[in-house]
Amino acid sequence: MAKSYGWTGSILWVDLTNNRITRVPTSDFEPEKFIGGVGLNTRIFWELGSPKVDAFHPDSPLLISVGPLTGASGPFNRAEVCGIAPQCYPEELFAYSGFGGKFPSELKYAGYDGIVILGKADRPVYLSIHNDDVELKDARHLWGVDTFETQQTLMSSHPRASVLTIGPAGENLSRLSIILNETASAAGQGGYGAVMGSKNLKAIVVRGTGSLKIARPDDFLGLVSDRMAAGEWLSGAAQSWGRYPLCGEVIKADMQINHLKKFAGCYGCPYQCMGFYDIPGIGKGAQMCVEAWYGYFTRDSSEGYWEGNILSQKLGINNYELLGMMIFLTAAVGYGAASKKDLGLSTIPQIDYAGQRQYGGQKAHHKFLTELLNGIADGTSLLSQGVGRAAEQLGQRAVDLYQERYPARGYTSHHIENVGSALHWATDTRDPYSSCHDYVFTFGPYPQIAAHFGVPGGDMTPGGKKNVYERTEDQTAWVQNHQSLKNSLPICEYASIPYAFYHPPAMDIRIFESQVLSAVTGIDYSVDKLWEAGERIWALRRAIMVLRENRTREDDTLSHVWFEQIAGGDQTLAAPLDRDQWEALKDRYYGVRGWDVSTGWPARARLEELGMKDVADTLQSAGKLGQHSRQEPQIASAPSR
Amino acid sequence: MPEDRKESKGIDRRQFLTGAGAVAITGAIAGLAACSPSTTKTEEEVPISGVITHDPTICSGCGVCGLMCSLYHEGEQGPALARSGVVRDPFTYEFTFNVCQQCRSPSCYFACPLKDTALCIDSVTGARYVNEENCTGCEKCIEACPFDPPRVVLHPEKKVVFSCNLCTGRDKGPICVEYCSMKALRYVTKDERKENGEVVRLDREYSLG
Numbered sequence: 065m066a067k068s069y070g071w072t073g074s075i076l077w078v079d080l081t082n083n084r085i086t087r088v089p090t091s092d093f094e095p096e097k098f099i100g101g102v103g104l105n106t107r108i109f110w111e112l113g114s115p116k117v118d119a120f121h122p123d124s125p126l127l128i129s130v131g132p133l134t135g136a137s138g139p140f141n142r143a144e145v146c147g148i149a150p151q152c153y154p155e156e157l158f159a160y161s162g163f164g165g166k167f168p169s170e171l172k173y174a175g176y177d178g179i180v181i182l183g184k185a186d187r188p189v190y191l192s193i194h195n196d197d198v199e200l201k202d203a204r205h206l207w208g209v210d211t212f213e214t215q216q217t218l219m220s221s222h223p224r225a226s227v228l229t230i231g232p233a234g235e236n237l238s239r240l241s242i243i244l245n246e247t248a249s250a251a252g253q254g255g256y257g258a259v260m261g262s263k264n265l266k267a268i269v270v271r272g273t274g275s276l277k278i279a280r281p282d283d284f285l286g287l288v289s290d291r292m293a294a295g296e297w298l299s300g301a302a303q304s305w306g307r308y309p310l311c312g313e314v315i316k317a318d319m320q321i322n323h324l325k326k327f328a329g330c331y332g333c334p335y336q337c338m339g340f341y342d343i344p345g346i347g348k349g350a351q352m353c354v355e356a357w358y359g360y361f362t363r364d365s366s367e368g369y370w371e372g373n374i375l376s377q378k379l380g381i382n383n384y385e386l387l388g389m390m391i392f393l394t395a396a397v398g399y400g401a402a403s404k405k406d407l408g409l410s411t412i413p414q415i416d417y418a419g420q421r422q423y424g425g426q427k428a429h430h431k432f433l434t435e436l437l438n439g440i441a442d443g444t445s446l447l448s449q450g451v452g453r454a455a456e457q458l459g460q461r462a463v464d465l466y467q468e469r470y471p472a473r474g475y476t477s478h479h480i481e482n483v484g485s486a487l488h489w490a491t492d493t494r495d496p497y498s499s500c501h502d503y504v505f506t507f508g509p510y511p512q513i514a515a516h517f518g519v520p521g522g523d524m525t526p527g528g529k530k531n532v533y534e535r536t537e538d539q540t541a542w543v544q545n546h547q548s549l550k551n552s553l554p555i556c557e558y559a560s561i562p563y564a565f566y567h568p569p570a571m572d573i574r575i576f577e578s579q580v581l582s583a584v585t586g587i588d589y590s591v592d593k594l595w596e597a598g599e600r601i602w603a604l605r606r607a608i609m610v611l612r613e614n615r616t617r618e619d620d621t622l623s624h625v626w627f628e629q630i631a632g633g634d635q636t637l638a639a640p641l642d643r644d645q646w647e648a649l650k651d652r653y654y655g656v657r658g659w660d661v662s663t664g665w666p667a668r669a670r671l672e673e674l675g676m677k678d679v680a681d682t683l684q685s686a687g688k689l690g691q692h693s694r695q696e697p698q699i700a701s702a703p704s705r
Numbered sequence: 706m707p708e709d710r711k712e713s714k715g716i717d718r719r720q721f722l723t724g725a726g727a728v729a730i731t732g733a734i735a736g737l738a739a740c741s742p743s744t745t746k747t748e749e750e751v752p753i754s755g756v757i758t759h760d761p762t763i764c765s766g767c768g769v770c771g772l773m774c775s776l777y778h779e780g781e782q783g784p785a786l787a788r789s790g791v792v793r794d795p796f797t798y799e800f801t802f803n804v805c806q807q808c809r810s811p812s813c814y815f816a817c818p819l820k821d822t823a824l825c826i827d828s829v830t831g832a833r834y835v836n837e838e839n840c841t842g843c844e845k846c847i848e849a850c851p852f853d854p855p856r857v858v859l860h861p862e863k864k865v866v867f868s869c870n871l872c873t874g875r876d877k878g879p880i881c882v883e884y885c886s887m888k889a890l891r892y893v894t895k896d897e898r899k900e901n902g903e904v905v906r907l908d909r910e911y912s913l914g
Binding site for chain 2: 135136137165166173212215216224246247272273274275276277278281284285288292325326327328329330331332334335336340348350
């Protein structure tokens with residue numbers, strides 16, 4: 065494909081083993097159908113044969129793609145990492161993780177839609193990209209260096225470049241390791257830092273001096289100015305969230321009054337949803353949401369909270385997983401399922417200083433954080449392999465605690481507050497809540513908005529939370545399709561929740577997304593064509609799950625605890641899931657998807673309608689093509705709980 | 706060598722296979738017709754100009770300014786095609802904003818061999834700007850610019866120079882100012898500039914909190 069609007073037309077193909085760098089046309093992977101980001105990565109992974117290798121095998125590909133909107137002014141500066149995710153448990157699965165910062169746009173301006181990384185370098189290297197000049201360079205001097213210093217070192221030798229890097233956690237193959245850009249933009253969930261580490265790839269440096277070609281600039285400008293005129297875009301409208309750390313009121317006030325230096329955010333985005341904070345002696349950095357993970361456990365110590373964030377970012381550890389781990393280890397030690405010694409800790413402040421102000425203060429927090437996070441980063445702690453794998457080592461009582469907090473595939477509970485979210489979790493390969501807040505911020509609380517989109521809603525109105533199964537398959541399918549699009553266009557989760565900045569019917573997120581994509585690419589995407597692409601991407605992911613990971617209907621579930629009690633901490637369902645209604649819901653979900661109801665395998669008819677005959681053929685050769693589909697949805701007769 | 710110059714010279718033509726997109730917003734430069742060059746001015750005769758000011762204490766470095774600038778003037782988005790832009794340091798969150806300072810005594814103007822034909826001074830806003838149609842790309846204005854990096858830049862594809870023209874002719878004024886979500890940018894008109902002297906800064910009314 066010649067260089068075109070939206071897409072650059074070129075993917076970098078990096079073979080670390082043989083130090084060979086080539087370029088592959090993006091058109092080889094049908095970008096019009098798979099858009100970019102997760103969609104493009106998924107298609108590439110499929111074309112690579114969905115390799116059945118371990119995450120740390122040299123043939124395990126690390127895929128980093130931007131989308132056609134990346135580089136445009138708006139909440140589009142995102143890239144998606146895909147590959148075999150070491151964090152998934154008990155088995156490694158093909159998953160995804162996105163990030164913002166500056167790197168994604170810089171990659172687009174350098175002329176690339178994505179990077180495919182295969183093989184393993186024989187010594188630590190970094191990938192240097194300066195427009196057409198791409199080479200692997202020695203990174204031995206950076207091995208062991210933290211993420212902030214690595215970036216600053218490389219930015220001094222590559223002026224105005226943006227750097228994507230791993231920290232010691234990734235080098236030492238922690239399954240909780242991240243890939244970081246700037247101070248707080250990370251591909252967090254999935255453990256992809258360790259995939260980079262396994263390949264001896266310390267960092268990717270990119271500097272691009274090109275541009276994003278926009279097919280219909282007047283249309284694009286009109287869409288942007290409409291958002292602005294509505295007071296919803298390019299107006300700093302969203303500055304009210306990230307500048308308040310998501311933890312206790314005392315820390316929130318202290319951070320905002322005494323330590324907030326600037327509003328902050330990703331390149332090219334008007335929202336600037338983050339805050340940039342500085343506590344002398346601890347460090348500077350941005351924070352938006354989960355960076356506040358330790359703030360829940362410090363009892364009003366801002367210093368403890370902030371050190372938790374800065375240290376984990378520098379070492380390159382997944383903050384969201386740390387949040388779940390804290391709950392687990394406090395319970396495990398508190399209930400005697402594990403000892404501090406088992407976990408390599410000499411103190412756990414919230415246990416050892418339970419009665420004290422700030423749980424012993426900064427000194428105690430510093431000791432704990434240093435032991436915990438260094439243990440994870442250098443691989444000496446059981447917890448560096450994730451809570452699920454650690455619990456196996458610790459014994460049955462720890463496994464029980466794990467199952468109470470971890471609904472599926474090794475990811476800590478996150479917003480499973482309605483049945484639709486539960487079904488989404490059950491049919492994904494990771495915690496999907498990086499990009500599906502549509503449930504909790506739109507459809508759950510606002511039934512009238514849900515009705516506009518033709519999906520059920522209103523199951524999470526204030527004081528009226530209830531488990532609804534009827535037509536929930538439609539809600540989940542809608543959100544999954546939208547999620548696939550968000551992660552492929554790409555558009556930031558925060559700026560694409562259907563009711564946050566787009567007030568239907570005056571502005572419908574589907575119309576906005578299809579119009580922006582059309583304006584940038586010059587290809588006319590109707591809402592239907594766009595939504596079909598979302599379904600296509602989801603279906604191809606399903607085909608990979610089935611082909612590579614032997615996914616079947618039985619695997620589409622949550623930990624047994626979610627069927628027995630109200631689980632998940634402060635983000636819970638109204639009641640435990642009802643097994644009969646759950647299985648009936650799955651019947652209907654496979655029906656809506658056009659998948660085989662008994663196996664959950666995709667069937668030929670819908671795959672062909674989605675333009676993926678080749679996928680149907682491959683599944684058939686593997687004996688994993690669904691036999692029937694299009695079962696008429698059976699609306700459950702039982703009343704909603 | 707200043708960074709922007711390195712950038713523009715090091716660029717690869719492949720980056721700019723622009724097709725029709727490059728000049729799609731032709732209306733953007735229609736305002737330039739308002740310029741009616743007169744005879745070459747002496748230093749005393751050069752009128753004062755408006756200018757865009759930047760408050761680094763509240764800028765978050767998002768770079769929307771440069772992207773909107775390149776969209777409006779070039780029909781593409783990329784900081785290398787912007788007449789203004791923020792240099793981002795994500796570890797200190799300190800940002801510099803590089804835009805033509807519309808000097809009281811414009812060295813670029815006096816250096817231009819085709820002054821009032823290529824490098825012009827707008828009679829309404831006072832903007833020192835480049836009429837791309839007449840520019841030969843000799844780069845004398847770039848050499849003359851007292852700032853580092855120079856605020857006049859060679860377009861890597863067109864081989865003519867470009868610089869901020871204060872979006873002269875645009876009803877809503879400079880587009881970067883309009884779309885700055887932090888309100889860190891401000892357009893100071895030539896009349897305001899006369900009253901307040903050369904250096905104009907935002908006060909703290911838009912600051913944090």
